[in-house]
Amino acid sequence: MKHRVLGVLWLVLFCFIFTSCAGEPRLQKGIIPRETAAGEPLEEKPVLLLDLPLGPTYTTPGVDPGGVSRDGKCPTSLAVGPDGSIYIVDAARNKVLVYDQNPLTGVIELPFIDQEAWDLMVIGDRLFLRDYQFEYLFDHQGLLHQICGLDDSSGFTLHDLPSRRSSETTYRQCPDFNWVFEQVTDGLGNRYSFSNTIIRRVDHSGQEMARGQLPKIMPYSSIADFFITPGGGVYTLSWVYETGNITRALVHRVLSPVSDSAPDIPFLQPYCSLRPSCALQA
Amino acid sequence: MPSKLEIRSKLWPPIQIEDPVLLNNFWHLMQEIGKLTPRSARLDKTDYRPMTLVASWPSGSKKEFKLVNRDSLLYGSYYHHAFLNRRIRDLLAKAMYNPANLARAVLTSEIEVVLLDLPGVKRRLNEEEKNLFALGLIDTFRVNYREATQPCDPPFPLYALDLKGKGWQARMYFAGEHYINMDEEWYGHTFAHDGSLLRMVQEWLPVPAAKPGELAYLYRAEELKIVETDTVSDLTYWKN
Numbered sequence: 001m002k003h004r005v006l007g008v009l010w011l012v013l014f015c016f017i018f019t020s021c022a023g024e025p026r027l028q029k030g031i032i033p034r035e036t037a038a039g040e041p042l043e044e045k046p047v048l049l050l051d052l053p054l055g056p057t058y059t060t061p062g063v064d065p066g067g068v069s070r071d072g073k074c075p076t077s078l079a080v081g082p083d084g085s086i087y088i089v090d091a092a093r094n095k096v097l098v099y100d101q102n103p104l105t106g107v108i109e110l111p112f113i114d115q116e117a118w119d120l121m122v123i124g125d126r127l128f129l130r131d132y133q134f135e136y137l138f139d140h141q142g143l144l145h146q147i148c149g150l151d152d153s154s155g156f157t158l159h160d161l162p163s164r165r166s167s168e169t170t171y172r173q174c175p176d177f178n179w180v181f182e183q184v185t186d187g188l189g190n191r192y193s194f195s196n197t198i199i200r201r202v203d204h205s206g207q208e209m210a211r212g213q214l215p216k217i218m219p220y221s222s223i224a225d226f227f228i229t230p231g232g233g234v235y236t237l238s239w240v241y242e243t244g245n246i247t248r249a250l251v252h253r254v255l256s257p258v259s260d261s262a263p264d265i266p267f268l269q270p271y272c273s274l275r276p277s278c279a280l281q282a
Numbered sequence: 283m284p285s286k287l288e289i290r291s292k293l294w295p296p297i298q299i300e301d302p303v304l305l306n307n308f309w310h311l312m313q314e315i316g317k318l319t320p321r322s323a324r325l326d327k328t329d330y331r332p333m334t335l336v337a338s339w340p341s342g343s344k345k346e347f348k349l350v351n352r353d354s355l356l357y358g359s360y361y362h363h364a365f366l367n368r369r370i371r372d373l374l375a376k377a378m379y380n381p382a383n384l385a386r387a388v389l390t391s392e393i394e395v396v397l398l399d400l401p402g403v404k405r406r407l408n409e410e411e412k413n414l415f416a417l418g419l420i421d422t423f424r425v426n427y428r429e430a431t432q433p434c435d436p437p438f439p440l441y442a443l444d445l446k447g448k449g450w451q452a453r454m455y456f457a458g459e460h461y462i463n464m465d466e467e468w469y470g471h472t473f474a475h476d477g478s479l480l481r482m483v484q485e486w487l488p489v490p491a492a493k494p495g496e497l498a499y500l501y502r503a504e505e506l507k508i509v510e511t512d513t514v515s516d517l518t519y520w521k522n
Contacts, residue, residue, distance in 0.1 A: 092426055111307045112372040113426055134365055144307040147314055 041200070042210040046236070050086060050099055050251040075249045077120040077129075077225045078237040086251055087127065088237065089117045096120065096127060099251075109142040118225075187230025188259060194226070199234055199254055212254035221250070233257035283309045284337035284345075289374055291333040292450050295387055299377045308373050309337075312347070315366050320359030331465075333374065349374075375471040376424065379464055384473075385416040391447040395487040398440040398455075400498055405487045415443075415482060422473045425461070439501040441483050456480050 052075070075097075077089040086099045094113050098106035110117065114131050121128040126137045126145060137146040186192070190209065191202045201210040214223065217240050225237040234255035240248040283306055287299040299305060335347045348356040349371065353364045361367075377383070393412060397403040407415065441456040455463045457472070459480055464471040492498035500506060508515040 093423065094426055109303075112369045112376075113424075131365075142303050142307075144310045147310070 041208040044210065044212040044255055046213055046215040046252040046254045048215075048250060048252055049235070050088075050249075052088075052249045052251075054247060054249065075224070075237060077118050078235060078251060079120040079122045079127075079227050080229050080233060080235050081122040082229075086235075087120055087122060088249070088251070089120050089129070091117050106140065108138075108140050111136065111138050111142055111144040120227075186228050186232040188232060190232055190258070192228060192234065201232060201234075201255060201258075209258070210255055214254055215250065215252045217250060224249075229257055231257035231259040285340050286338040288336040288338070289333055289378065290336065291331070293331055293333075293452050294378050294450055295383075295390065295447055297374075297378050297383060299374075301377070304373060304377060308370065311366050311370050311373070315355055315361045315363060315370075318361045318363055318366075321354075321362055331371075335374075375464070379424065379471050379473060381420045381422050384419045384422065387445060387447065387452070388412055388416040388419065388443075391445040393446075394444045395483045396442050396444055397487060397489065398442050399438055399501070400490070403487070403490060403498075404444075407486065411482075411486060415479065418475065418479045418482065422462070422475045422479075425472050425474045439489060439498075441480065441487075443483065456483065 075088045076091040079087040081087060084100070085105065088097045088099070089095075089110075090097055091114075094110040094117075096108040096110065097104060098108065108127065110129070114129070117129050117131070119128070119130040119135075123137070126139050128135065128137055130136075135148045136144060138144050189204050191204075193200050193202065194214070197214050197216070199212045199214060200208055202208050212234060215221070215236060215238055217238060220241045221238045222241070223236050224239050227235045227237075229235075232255065233253060236252045236254055238250045238252065239246045240250060285300070285305070287305060287308060289297045289299070299308070331349075332351070333349045335349065337345045337347070345357070349367065350356050350360065352371075353362055353367045355361045355367055355370070389412060393407045393415075394404045395407065443454040445452045445454070452464065455465075456479075457463050459477050460474050461472055462475060462479065489498050489501040492502065504518075506517040508517060
């Protein structure tokens with residue numbers, strides 16, 4: 001009898017763990033890691049925050065009603081807000097989807113249709129996106145606030161900024177389609193380098209502070225975008241392929257933030273002052 | 283910022299925009315255009331879906347602009363900027379081709395289903411069919427034009443709906459099983475549907491009977507393959 005009761009308890013516990021790990025997409029807030037022994041970098045494994053099957057509804061980005069969106073029509077870019085909310089550009093439907101503890105907490109309409117909606121950033125209460133040539137700021141209502149890069153002479157561009165985005169000019173693509181980044185910084189001055197499977201955080205003195213494994217999802221996946229928060233949290237957006245099509249989009253945290261109070265992009269303003277009409281209004 | 287924007291075109295029923303987000307974004311783009319150096323001569327004499335825009339302010343004042351071609355705007359002088367003018371067209375299309383306006387245009391116009399690949403094959407829709415089609419349009423949503431069937435592989439046979447209203451006419455192109463495009467160049471204003479709209483028009487205007495050797499005979503096939511000496515190319519994917 002005792003064994004039967006224990007068996008039932010184990011079954012209930014198993015079901016609880018199983019149901020809490022599967023089904024609806026969910027998000028875990030970032031946790032600041034503990035200190036490590038002197039000289040030893042902290043090692044982290046990727047933590048799955050969102051698992052989004054692609055499909056025809058807002059909670060399942062990508063739009064082909066008959067099945068699954070293909071390359072270039074999927075979620076293309078991600079950002080993480082100061083409150084930990086995850087923002088994803090659903091390029092097919094021209095919307096930004098906002099996820100928090102609940103699966104979906106907001107849908108933001110892009111100001112206009114964009115061929116290439118990349119490099120999403122959250123700047124205060126505004127969002128930043130980049131087309132292949134132009135950058136623009138808009139808010140949670142979809143109100144356009146600023147466009148930059150309309151001429152070649154001025155305006156802020158990500159190339160001018162201390163980058164924390166995948167589009168930085170210092171990346172190159174490896175033969176195995178993993179990206180390598182160099183000289184990427186967070187708001188605290190830490191630098192990040194990405195190799196095939198590992199991301200490393202290095203402080204201003206050059207000491208390696210932490211390393212995180214990049215997610216590897218079977219049978220095949222690719223990383224579509226990275227995002228580094230001012231506090232040093234590193235997140236990835238991955239596409240999962242099945243039978244040649246992208247079927248899911250995943251968001252992982254690969255390095256936990258070292259601070260939740262880092263200054264939020266203090267470096268934008270000087271670059272915008274190049275062109276008065278383009279001064280950042282965020 | 284204007285409080286109202288009216289779109290007049292020979293391509294669609296007149297539309298009035300009063301949505302503050304759309305008006306703000308429109309006016310923001312217009313202010314950027316105002317910073318450009320005006321051109322005295324038109325760069326491209328080919329009018330491309332020309333539209334007249336009348337912006338009104340609460341004070342009663344009005345300004346009239348004309349979108350001349352894909353990249354140019356006329357307001358006294360010509361202002362040429364591909365990015366800005368195409369984004370303005372995007373904004374306007376968002377209002378013109380939202381589901382409610384699509385359905386309204388269908389209900390208030392004369393409509394023919396046409397098979398563009400077979401000249402002369404067409405059929406006028408009755409009121410019941412128009413109601414059914416308008417109902418199906420309510421669930422459509424706008425998509426990035428990269429989502430739609432690409433220019434290199436237009437489906438066949440090409441189905442379209444010709445709409446004719448008072449002072450305007452438009453054509454809806456079916457692209458693949460799930461998309462309808464309002465632009466003959468295949469990367470214009472595209473919206474997605476669940477497949478039912480294409481099935482409706484295929485039922486209302488099936489490919490006519492044909493003999494082997496006639497073009498229509500190909501469109502009636504369940505499968506379509508090109509057999510060469512060493513290879514077989516399956517074209518069924520592109521068949522509507």
